[in-house]
Amino acid sequence: MNSIIQYFKEIIQGVGSLLKGMRVTNRYFFSPGKIVTQKYPNNRKDLVMFERFKGEVVMPHNESNEHKCTGCGICEINCPNGTIEVISKTIITEDGKKKRVIDKHIYRLGMCTFCALCVKTCPSNALAFSQEFEHAVFNRALLIKTLNKPGSQLMKGVE
Amino acid sequence: MEEIIKEVVIDEQEEYTINMGPQHPSTHGVLRLVVSLKGEIVKNIEPHIGYIHRGIEKMCESITYPQIIHLTDRMDYLSAAINNEAVCLAVEKALEVEIPDRIKIIRTIISELTRIQSHQLFWASYGMDMGGQTCFFYGLRDREKVLDIFEETTGGRMIVSYNCPGGLMYDIHPNFQKRVKEFIKYFRGVLWEYDAILSGNVIFRERTIGIGRLKLEDAISYGITGPSGRASGFSCDIRKQEPYSAYDRVKFNEVLYTEGDTYHRYLARIEEMRESMNIIDQLIDNIPEGPYFVKMKPVIKLPEGEYFQRVETARGELDVFIKSDGNKNPYRVKFRSPNFVNLGVLNHISKDFKIADLIAIAGSLDFVIPDIDR
Numbered sequence: 001m002n003s004i005i006q007y008f009k010e011i012i013q014g015v016g017s018l019l020k021g022m023r024v025t026n027r028y029f030f031s032p033g034k035i036v037t038q039k040y041p042n043n044r045k046d047l048v049m050f051e052r053f054k055g056e057v058v059m060p061h062n063e064s065n066e067h068k069c070t071g072c073g074i075c076e077i078n079c080p081n082g083t084i085e086v087i088s089k090t091i092i093t094e095d096g097k098k099k100r101v102i103d104k105h106i107y108r109l110g111m112c113t114f115c116a117l118c119v120k121t122c123p124s125n126a127l128a129f130s131q132e133f134e135h136a137v138f139n140r141a142l143l144i145k146t147l148n149k150p151g152s153q154l155m156k157g158v159e
Numbered sequence: 160m161e162e163i164i165k166e167v168v169i170d171e172q173e174e175y176t177i178n179m180g181p182q183h184p185s186t187h188g189v190l191r192l193v194v195s196l197k198g199e200i201v202k203n204i205e206p207h208i209g210y211i212h213r214g215i216e217k218m219c220e221s222i223t224y225p226q227i228i229h230l231t232d233r234m235d236y237l238s239a240a241i242n243n244e245a246v247c248l249a250v251e252k253a254l255e256v257e258i259p260d261r262i263k264i265i266r267t268i269i270s271e272l273t274r275i276q277s278h279q280l281f282w283a284s285y286g287m288d289m290g291g292q293t294c295f296f297y298g299l300r301d302r303e304k305v306l307d308i309f310e311e312t313t314g315g316r317m318i319v320s321y322n323c324p325g326g327l328m329y330d331i332h333p334n335f336q337k338r339v340k341e342f343i344k345y346f347r348g349v350l351w352e353y354d355a356i357l358s359g360n361v362i363f364r365e366r367t368i369g370i371g372r373l374k375l376e377d378a379i380s381y382g383i384t385g386p387s388g389r390a391s392g393f394s395c396d397i398r399k400q401e402p403y404s405a406y407d408r409v410k411f412n413e414v415l416y417t418e419g420d421t422y423h424r425y426l427a428r429i430e431e432m433r434e435s436m437n438i439i440d441q442l443i444d445n446i447p448e449g450p451y452f453v454k455m456k457p458v459i460k461l462p463e464g465e466y467f468q469r470v471e472t473a474r475g476e477l478d479v480f481i482k483s484d485g486n487k488n489p490y491r492v493k494f495r496s497p498n499f500v501n502l503g504v505l506n507h508i509s510k511d512f513k514i515a516d517l518i519a520i521a522g523s524l525d526f527v528i529p530d531i532d533r
């Protein structure tokens with residue numbers, strides 16, 4: 001007799017435990033206000049990433065197409081996997097001195113591991129992270145970017 | 160013709176071998192288990208590893224100490240910040256730099272948040288291994304909140320690279336404390352759902368209680384650490400035994416069980432989330448003002464010698480061993496990763512259980528495959 005009672009008791013307890021779980025899911029089912037999923041890509045316009053989000057490395061330019069990169073190559077040394085390549089050239093300034101300036105700052109997005117060492121170590125704060133995260137392209141070559149814009153110059157006052 | 164077409168007779172007494180993985184949803188990555196079966200009973204398991212071996216230890220020998228940090232993110236990606244901390248602590252120990260309280264406390268809070276999000280993902284995916292789709296959505300819903308906190312402060316979601324030798328990469332975001340408090344309040348309010356949906360569920364309990372029992376002696380001799388070891392009663396919490404960062408100034412319980420079965424390995428993780436929240440509670444209001452990094456030399460060179468640091472990740476004990484010959488690169492780096500060691504016990508505890516139980520047992524050890532392969 002006891003074992004029969006035990007048997008039914010276990011069944012009732014088991015079903016009870018299932019109902020308890022169902023109660024939680026039902027609660028969310030009937031209160032859709034608590035839904036947390038976002039309808040990406042439909043919400044693209046008002047999707048704001050956090051300002052520190054590491055999307056990709058960029059070199060900010062001001063209105064007159066000037067950047068702060070001096071071409072020192074410290075970011076290249078600090079990058080752990082050769083993502084950055086700094087190609088500099090020597091020019092002769094108006095007063096006849098030789099000066100090393102940047103020719104191309106090449107950044108290979110496909111290799112970057114977002115360790116932020118380049119951004120942190122740049123002595124003139126020339127690099128920053130953008131919040132762009134949609135990086136997919138059809139051709140791998142498009143991931144190799146030149147960060148300094150064509151015709152850009154070193155900002156006045158940055159050595 | 161008749162000779163060629165022979166009837167294939169399967170001898171039920173004979174053992175046969177199947178592959179579980181390398182692509183199998185319950186191995187959570189590329190792990191291949193060669194399982195010998197007799198009928199439905201597991202007789203032997205041979206793990207084949209190395210499918211995503213990247214040679215992290217060897218790679219470390221050719222890069223500088225700050226650069227090593229970003230590689231440790233990619234071992235146990237669910238404990239990324241704790242892995243970072245391990246290397247930083249070893250380097251700081253070697254250079255004998257004094258780390259201010261602010262950094263210690265922030266590191267501890269970030270580590271505990273990492274532990275919480277790791278266990279949330281464990282709960283989510285373990286529920287799914289056992290056939291409960293709902294768990295996955297609920298687990299990820301809560302984990303998202305922690306990842307947002309990480310994203311705001313560190314810029315990364317999983318791969319945070321937040322610690323660096325001498326301190327932190329960035330200061331905490333002004334919203335950090337507010338957000339963490341909100342999260343703790345929110346998560347305390349929903350943690351009962353975890354128990355209601357899974358821990359109390361009769362099907363789940365039937366499938367896990369008494370399955371894959373690991374005895375205390377075996378846990379010690381196999382070196383099983385983390386929640387899996389503590390479920391067997393092995394007191395192995397590095398946060399208690401060798402407190403690092405700010406763990407010596409917080410009160411928390413080491414979650415210990417004696418049963419050592421699959422269910423208690425699961426339960427230990429749920430309880431650890433509660434303990435982690437207690438730790439954060441004690442620290443979040445007491446972050447002193449100050450700098451977030453100690454100025455180091457531009458090129459960090461460790462003095463010649465051997466350095467060692469133990470930390471408690473979400474899965475167990477991670478040890479870092481650095482041998483330096485005085486250069487800016489280490490001579491040799493060795494990581495003792497908890498998952499690799501925990502994998503060793505799988506054969507021992509799943510012998511003579513059904514193949515469906517193997518999924519439950521392997522899931523309860525909570526493997527992260529990149530940490531096994533490194």
Ligand code: SF4
Pocket residue numbers: 068069070071072073074075076086121122123124125126127
């Ligand atoms: S980005 Fe900064 S570190 Fe890199 S070359 Fe330019 S100035 Fe130097």
Ligand code: SF4
Pocket residue numbers: 057078079080081082083084111112113114115116117118119
């Ligand atoms: S974020 Fe790291 S990997 Fe990427 S370019 Fe900068 S230093 Fe190199």
